[in-house]
Amino acid sequence: MGQNSRFVKAATTIAAAALGMASAVGIAGCESNKPVETNRIVIRDSRYNPPIVKIRYGDKVTFKNEDNIDHTVTADNFATPNQVLSPGGEIDFVPGQPLELLFHCEIHKFRGKLVAVPQNS
Numbered sequence: 359m360g361q362n363s364r365f366v367k368a369a370t371t372i373a374a375a376a377l378g379m380a381s382a383v384g385i386a387g388c389e390s391n392k393p394v395e396t397n398r399i400v401i402r403d404s405r406y407n408p409p410i411v412k413i414r415y416g417d418k419v420t421f422k423n424e425d426n427i428d429h430t431v432t433a434d435n436f437a438t439p440n441q442v443l444s445p446g447g448e449i450d451f452v453p454g455q456p457l458e459l460l461f462h463c464e465i466h467k468f469r470g471k472l473v474a475v476p477q478n479s
């Protein structure tokens with residue numbers, strides 16, 4: 359009985375640690391989880407730079423592919439935006455409401471996040 363409950367406790371601790379890590383990391387491979395206020399997201403070396411962007415909704419954000427291979431900007435829920443970007447290609451996206459949009463490259467699976475906040479925040 360004593361050993362059994364120790365095992366349960368250990369397993370619980372591991373699960374909690376894994377959860378904490380997942381939320382702290384947020385997006386795998388990102389150096390920083392701090393949103394950067396910018397209207398420009400550049401894809402370079404198969405990453406979105408910066409990986410987490412904050413804008414005001416109604417403002418335009420431009421994605422540009424500066425790599426020499428195709429990438430996509432694809433919303434995780436496959437709603438807008440969903441676009442293949444050839445080398446040098448650009449796409450604009452204007453969120454019509456406050457949102458948190460997770461997006462990724464369908465081809466290479468790297469990830470990014472766009473936070474659109476109310477105009478007065």
Ligand SMILES: [Cu+2]
Pocket residue numbers: 404428429430463464465466467
């Ligand atoms: Cu890609």
